Amino acid sequence: xxxxxxxxxxxxxxxxxxxxxxxxxxxxxxxxxxxxxxxxxxxxxxxxxxxxxxxxxxxxxxxxxxxxxxxxxxxxxxxxxxxxxxxxxxxxxxxxxxxxxxxxxxxxxxxxxxxxxxxxxxxxxxxxxxxxxxxxxxxxxxxxxxxxxxxxxxxxxxxxxxxxxxxxxxxxxxxxxxxxxxxxxxxxxxxxxxxxxxxxxxxxxxxxxxxxxxxxxxxxxxxxxxxxxxxxxxxxxxxxxxxxxxxxxxxxxxxxxxxxxxxxxxxxxxxxxxxxxxxxx
Amino acid sequence: xxxxxxxxxxxxxxxxxxxxxxxxxxxxxxxxxxxxxxxxxxxxxxxxxxxxxxxxxxxxxxxxxxxxxxxxxxxxxxxxxxxxxxxxxxxxxxxxxxxxxxxxxxxxxxxxxxxxxxxxxxxxxxxxxxxxxxxxxxxxxxxxxxxxxxxxxxxxxxxxxxxxxxxxxxxxxxxxxxxxxxxxxxxxxxxxxxxxxxxxxxxxxxxxxxxxxxxxxxxxxxxxxxxxxxxxxxxxxxxxxxxxxxxxxxxxxxxxxxxxxxxxxxxxxxxxxxxxxxxxxxxxxxxxxxxxxxxxxxxxxxxxxxxxxxxxxxxxxxxxxxxxxxxxxxxxxxxxxxxxxxxxxxxxxxxxxxxxxxxxxxxxxxxxxxxxxxxxxxxxxxxxxxxxxxxxxxxxxxxxxxxxxxxxxxxxxxxxxxxxxxxxxxxxxxxxxxxxxxxxxxxxx
Numbered sequence: 001x002x003x004x005x006x007x008x009x010x011x012x013x014x015x016x017x018x019x020x021x022x023x024x025x026x027x028x029x030x031x032x033x034x035x036x037x038x039x040x041x042x043x044x045x046x047x048x049x050x051x052x053x054x055x056x057x058x059x060x061x062x063x064x065x066x067x068x069x070x071x072x073x074x075x076x077x078x079x080x081x082x083x084x085x086x087x088x089x090x091x092x093x094x095x096x097x098x099x100x101x102x103x104x105x106x107x108x109x110x111x112x113x114x115x116x117x118x119x120x121x122x123x124x125x126x127x128x129x130x131x132x133x134x135x136x137x138x139x140x141x142x143x144x145x146x147x148x149x150x151x152x153x154x155x156x157x158x159x160x161x162x163x164x165x166x167x168x169x170x171x172x173x174x175x176x177x178x179x180x181x182x183x184x185x186x187x188x189x190x191x192x193x194x195x196x197x198x199x200x201x202x203x204x205x206x207x208x209x210x211x212x213x214x215x216x217x218x219x220x221x222x223x224x225x226x227x228x229x230x231x232x233x234x235x236x237x238x239x240x241x242x243x244x245x246x247x248x249x250x251x252x253x254x255x256x257x258x259x260x261x262x263x264x265x266x267x268x269x270x271x272x273x274x275x276x277x278x279x280x281x
Numbered sequence: 282x283x284x285x286x287x288x289x290x291x292x293x294x295x296x297x298x299x300x301x302x303x304x305x306x307x308x309x310x311x312x313x314x315x316x317x318x319x320x321x322x323x324x325x326x327x328x329x330x331x332x333x334x335x336x337x338x339x340x341x342x343x344x345x346x347x348x349x350x351x352x353x354x355x356x357x358x359x360x361x362x363x364x365x366x367x368x369x370x371x372x373x374x375x376x377x378x379x380x381x382x383x384x385x386x387x388x389x390x391x392x393x394x395x396x397x398x399x400x401x402x403x404x405x406x407x408x409x410x411x412x413x414x415x416x417x418x419x420x421x422x423x424x425x426x427x428x429x430x431x432x433x434x435x436x437x438x439x440x441x442x443x444x445x446x447x448x449x450x451x452x453x454x455x456x457x458x459x460x461x462x463x464x465x466x467x468x469x470x471x472x473x474x475x476x477x478x479x480x481x482x483x484x485x486x487x488x489x490x491x492x493x494x495x496x497x498x499x500x501x502x503x504x505x506x507x508x509x510x511x512x513x514x515x516x517x518x519x520x521x522x523x524x525x526x527x528x529x530x531x532x533x534x535x536x537x538x539x540x541x542x543x544x545x546x547x548x549x550x551x552x553x554x555x556x557x558x559x560x561x562x563x564x565x566x567x568x569x570x571x572x573x574x575x576x577x578x579x580x581x582x583x584x585x586x587x588x589x590x591x592x593x594x595x596x597x598x599x600x601x602x603x604x605x606x607x608x609x610x611x612x613x614x615x616x617x618x619x620x621x622x623x624x625x626x627x628x629x630x631x632x633x634x635x636x637x638x639x640x641x642x643x644x645x646x647x648x649x650x651x652x653x654x655x656x657x658x659x660x661x662x663x664x665x666x667x668x669x670x671x672x673x674x675x676x677x678x679x680x681x682x683x684x685x686x687x688x689x690x691x692x693x694x695x696x697x698x699x700x701x702x703x704x705x706x707x708x709x710x711x712x713x714x715x716x717x718x719x720x721x722x723x724x725x726x
Contacts, residue, residue, distance in 0.1 A: 033539075084650055126530050127649035136539040136575065180467040185640040190537070236504040238536045238646045 015068045022075040022202065029079065035134040041089040042078045048093035049074040056101040069113075069208075070097055076114040076202055080195070080242075081121070083128040092117040092128070105253040111246060112209045119246045122239070130239050135194020158207040160214055162200050164221025169196075169241075172229040199241045211252050213259035220255060224248045312379040312561035312656070320521040322370055322495075323507060326605040327647065328529050330501050333605025335365050337495035344493060348455065348479035352465075352511060355502040356474050357437060363497040364431035369604050370495055373525050375593035377581040377629040379543070379656025381557045382590050386664040389675030422449040431494060432485035436477040443469055450477075458514040468508065499605060507643040513636040520635070524643070526628040527606055532582045532650040533628040535643055539576045540630065543568055544693055548659045550686045552704045560658075563694040565631070574638045581629035582654040590657075601625060626651060663708050679708050 029035045053070035073096050081092055096117035100109040103116075121128035173187035190196075204210070204224055211217050224244045232240030324335040336351070422445050425437040440446040443466030450457055455477075465475070478496055507524065526533035534540040543565070553560050568578065585595050598609050606625055632639070663679040664672075683705050691698040 034542075082648065082650070084652060125649065126647075129646065129648045129650075131534060131536075131540075131648070133534060133536045133538055133540060136572070180470050181463045182467050183640065185637075189640050193537070236502075236506070238644070 015072060018072050022072065022079065026075060026079060033134065035131065036082065037078060040086055041083065044086050044089040045077050045093045046074045048090040049097050052094050052097035056097060060101055073097060073113045077117060079198060080130050081118060081128060082131050085127050088121055088125065088128050092121050095120050106256065109209060110252065111249045112203055112206045115203055115242060115245050118242055130242060132193065132195035132239060158205065158210065158217065160217040161210045161221040162205045164218045165204050165225045166200050168222045168225035169229060172225065176233060196241060204245055209249060209252060211255040211259065216255040216259040220248065220252065223251060312557060320523065322374065322523045324370060324373060324525045324527065324604055326527045327505055328608055330503050331607065332502065333497060333499045335370065335495050335497045335604055337367065337370050344480045344485065345482055347493060348477060350475055350477050352468050352473050352475055352508045353498055353500055354473055354504040354506065355500050357476065357498060357500055359426035359428060359437065361499050362430055362435050362476065364433060365495045365497045365603065367492065367494050369600055372593060372596055372600060376588065376595060377525060377627060378592050379561060379580055380590060380592045381553065381658050381660065383554065383660045383662060385662045388664055388666060388668065389672045390668050390670040422446055429481055429484055432480055432488055432490060433478045433496065434481045438475045438477065440469060460514050461511065464510050464514065497605060505645045509634060509639060509642055519633050522632050522634060524630040527604065528626050528647050529608055529624055530647050530649060531626050532648050533645050534648060535577045536646050537641055537644045539572065540579055541572055541576045542579045542654060543656050545656050547689050548661060548686050549690050550683065550701065550705050551660050551662055554660055560694060563696065567693065567695045569633050577630050577632045579654060580631050580656045581627065583627055584651065584653065585625035585627050676708050
């Protein structure tokens with residue numbers, strides 16, 4: 001009986017669903033799209049992330065080693081990061097997990113780990129990049145991604161950031177098309193971008209790095225979308241959403257200070273959160 | 282005067298060049314851009330914010346009817362437009378074209394040779410138009426500069442409103458396709474500018490060219506893109522576009538469409554040697570459909586310093602500079618770098634597009650990927666000479682290989698497998714028919 005209860009408790013942890021969906025996406029990317037994931041990179045990222053997580057857990061004096069979040073970060077990095085240099089793959093994992101332990105305000109880490117690693121590497125070197133077009137724009141594929149992603153979100157019960165982000169971004173794109181007198185097929189094409197949806201459902205949605213209060217999360221999604229749009233369509237630089245997220249992340253402690261909310265804990269989705277600030281990685 | 286709005290213009294036909302020998306197979310043929318009708322070619326030289334674009338397309342018709350309205354991502358001045366030598370693009374096309382290579386099986390009875398040679402290595406693997414000036418100003422269109430470059434009269438237009446520009450173009454006998462106004466308006470709001478190039482017949486006859494040479498524009502803008510929307514307006518059906526990107530860092534890919542590598546390094550039946558053009562056309566068509574007609578295909582990505590096998594020699598430093606590669610050795614100080622270019626990575630992209638499947642302009646990014654890739658197809662000729670030993674094992678292996686090649690070809694092109702099999706010459710008069718040959722026959726052979 002205890003075993004069953006234990007499994008049931010585990011299944012409440014949205015990270016299981018997240019791992020399953022990211023795994024499916026990886027398989028789809030490798031088998032169907034053949035979008036250039038190097039297995040050496042994948043292994044290097046996986047190993048380096050777990051080692052860093054282990055060392056970080058010990059250094060921070062946390063009792064239990066929890067491999068789940070580091071695994072999710074590894075999968076996100078494998079999906080998004082492209083590099084021919086294996087050392088950069090390792091570095092990405094170390095930066096991602098290391099940033100969780102090192103850059104913290106009021107007991108919360110500031111940057112989404114995968115996001116911090118992607119941006120750091122793109123700044124350090126031109127040998128690392130994100131292939132945002134590689135998912136194609138087949139409508140069915142986009143829909144499937146969205147649905148699967150939403151599953152993850154509904155388990156996490158913190159979908160406001162994603163909804164606010166996507167709504168604002170779509171609103172801005174459609175507005176731009178209307179202003180330019182462009183056909184609506186253009187914003188539709190821009191929205192049917194697999195990388196955009198992965199960002200919206202698996203990166204900006206990270207409950208650990210989004211504001212605690214619901215209004216804060218809505219506000220945060222709107223801010224990230226506005227900055228992403230500006231980068232992409234005013235400055236015409238690629239990777240708008242990823243850059244926008246890292247630029248907006250320092251706002252989260254500020255929003256948290258202004259708007260009271262409950263700190264998110266894995267395994268306690270909605271309803272019964274406990275405001276605990278230590279040992280939550 | 283009839284005017285065509287599109288990205289680029291000029292007819293290109295390239296003959297199959299002489300056979301060249303290389304480590305990575307004997308080069309026999311290439312699939313260059315002359316295989317496809319209505320093919321435009323664009324060379325994008327890009328480093329940081331600086332871009333030099335060279336445009337050529339296969340304009341068919343009287344040159345006096347030719348004119349082109351070219352959108353440019355930023356304001357340009359007199360002197361930023363140039364005319365290039367068509368041979369430059371022809372050379373780049375030949376150098377980057379998908380290629381067919383061949384190997385000859387050695388005598389199977391000389392085992393030493395068989396082991397050594399039969400492996401296919403993948404690893405190596407101002408005459409001005411002033412009369413309309415005043416009228417133009419009243420439409421909100423100012424001719425910023427008008428001058429002649431080579432055989433072209435160039436008008437750099439500054440316009441704020443699309444309807445003014447469209448009316449100006451119409452009044453000046455430019456045939457504007459339907460829907461152009463909204464696209465022009467969209468581009469103007471995005472800060473893009475336009476220039477018009479039309480042929481100056483007197484200059485053209487003086488220069489002695491019977492064809493149109495490619496136009497070049499150098500500009501500085503953070504937009505790494507290619508405006509294709511105007512070109513889709515007056516197009517009948519789908520068009521082919523080749524983009525050759527020359528960069529310092531690495532491979533270029535599209536950020537708003539999928540960039541897909543075409544199947545490569547595959548073994549195909551011997552008869553493809555005479556049907557390479559048809560094979561490549563059909564394979565490209567099938568791959569395009571498989572990607573829902575929305576993908577950009579990578580045909581070549583290579584460091585410009587070498588090639589293997591070479592479909593044509595790498596481009597020289599001088600040729601690259603004339604294409605706009607501004608970072609290679611500067612000849613002005615008299616110290617010219619070695620004739621073969623260094624630090625130039627070439628990406629060849631090929632897409633078949635129309636308005637429905639490519640609604641948005643192509644946006645690019647430069648990646649750090651310097652892995653070499655080429656469209657390379659291999660034919661292997663079986664050994665047909667006299668053998669001094671029992672070669673039955675070798676012949677069985679050849680038959681199996683021929684069947685594999687037939688299936689690969691059918692998969693790649695959608696051709697009928699039986700027709701393919703009928704074109705494959707059997708070894709010793711026995712055709713490969715694995716579907717018919719019972720498995721037990723091979724046991725006691």
